[in-house]
Amino acid sequence: MVRQNRWTVRISFVAVLVMAMFGLWYATTIWFPALDTIDTSTMTDGADWIDIFSAVGEQAIQIFLGATSGR
Secondary structure, eight states: OOOOOHHHHHHHHHHHHHHHHHHHHHHHHTOOOOGGGSOOTTOOTTOOHHHHHHHHHHHHHHHHHHHHSOO
């Protein structure tokens, strides 16, 4: 078994943490989804929790498709 250099592992770990913090900052300041675009008309009082989660999930997919499309 080859022993890894600890400094390389530590630097890689710190780089991953820094990029995660940068991604969190970017997501909260620059890109923030419009939560009011989620269609709540399908969510009635008698709706099952599966229906609610599937409706929100489908709307989230539509938001991500709209955000990543080239239009």
